[in-house]
Amino acid sequence: MLFTKMHGLGNAYVIFNQLDEPIANQSLHELSKRVSDVNFGIGSDGIILISPSKVADYQMRIFNEDGSEAKNCGNGLRCVAKFLYDHMYATSRKFTIETLGGIVSVEVDVDQKHKVRTVTVDMGEPKLLKGMIPMLGDPVTVTLNEAHQFGDYSYHITAVSMGNPHAIIFVDDIKQVPLEIVGPLIENSSLFPERVNVGFVQIINSHEIDYRVWERGSGITMACGTGACAAVVAATLNKKVDKHVPITVHLPGGDLTISWDEHGHVWKRGPANYVCHGELDVSMMNTDINPIGRLII
Numbered sequence: 001m002l003f004t005k006m007h008g009l010g011n012a013y014v015i016f017n018q019l020d021e022p023i024a025n026q027s028l029h030e031l032s033k034r035v036s037d038v039n040f041g042i043g044s045d046g047i048i049l050i051s052p053s054k055v056a057d058y059q060m061r062i063f064n065e066d067g068s069e070a071k072n073c074g075n076g077l078r079c080v081a082k083f084l085y086d087h088m089y090a091t092s093r094k095f096t097i098e099t100l101g102g103i104v105s106v107e108v109d110v111d112q113k114h115k116v117r118t119v120t121v122d123m124g125e126p127k128l129l130k131g132m133i134p135m136l137g138d139p140v141t142v143t144l145n146e147a148h149q150f151g152d153y154s155y156h157i158t159a160v161s162m163g164n165p166h167a168i169i170f171v172d173d174i175k176q177v178p179l180e181i182v183g184p185l186i187e188n189s190s191l192f193p194e195r196v197n198v199g200f201v202q203i204i205n206s207h208e209i210d211y212r213v214w215e216r217g218s219g220i221t222m223a224c225g226t227g228a229c230a231a232v233v234a235a236t237l238n239k240k241v242d243k244h245v246p247i248t249v250h251l252p253g254g255d256l257t258i259s260w261d262e263h264g265h266v267w268k269r270g271p272a273n274y275v276c277h278g279e280l281d282v283s284m285m286n287t288d289i290n291p292i293g294r295l296i297i
């Protein structure tokens with residue numbers, strides 16, 4: 001099985017292109033767990049499958065490192081758009097991609113060698129009602145800066161779905177957040193029936209924010225595209241940034257430009273990069289991933 005490893009600001013995915021040939025039928029959940037493992041596999045935040053679509057130009061499916069399937073992936077969409085254009089599947093610079101969270105439209109920006117430099121994605125409209133996140137509570141209400149207790153920690157949550165669920169929390173000093181402790185606490189809280197991605201935001205000024213993420217199913221990643229979108233929506237709802245202007249979101253892996261326009265659509269612009277191309281030895285699907293088998297010196 002041929003693969004291409006790519007990343008969006010260090011949020012890395014192993015991409016399997018099914019446009020020419022479907023990959024051998026096996027559990028995609030298991031495939032993602034094995035391929036994502038840095039010791040027994042390739043090492044990534046998950047896998048992405050590109051397939052034909054009946055309702056858009058292409059289809060993207062994304063699986064997290066723990067094998068769970070997500071409904072959207074902002075960084076993954078930019079990688080897929082670059083892959084499709086650079087490999088000449090897409091002949092126009094604008095095309096559509098079907099995700100489980102809905103159809104998005106992308107536009108690639110190319111360099112002098114006609115290779116994709118940045119990708120702009122119309123991520124569509126965010127969903128804010130608890131019933132759409134999903135989050136426990138009155139399904140027709142919005143979660144805006146609501147106080148909740150997670151173990152010994154209490155935070156004010158703003159919940160936003162970009163097709164996938166995000167809990168956004170504003171803090172004064174993002175460096176002080178014990179993300180590896182509170183991330184899983186909130187991800188797995190019973191408040192979120194389908195778990196949740198957890199984003200911490202520090203406001204820099206009215207058009208600039210810092211953002212760090214604990215991703216559902218992948219843990220701490222260098223960047224989260226849908227999370228950056230959710231962060232800007234939450235900051236706008238809480239009147240912490242200017243409305244309808246491009247907001248620079250600083251993530252550990254780099255910057256994204258996000259805007260929530262006057263028509264309610266969220267736009268994301270950023271880079272996508274190749275890491276390597278290769279062929280997966282399918283025998284690796286039979287090896288046990290045994291983390292406790294790791295060498296303990």
Ligand SMILES: N[C@H](CCC[C@H](N)C(=O)O)C(=O)O
Nearest residue numbers: 070073074075164224225226
């Ligand atoms: N962990 C996410 C999927 C990947 C999203 C992220 N990598 C992005 O760039 O949006 C979830 O379970 O909803």
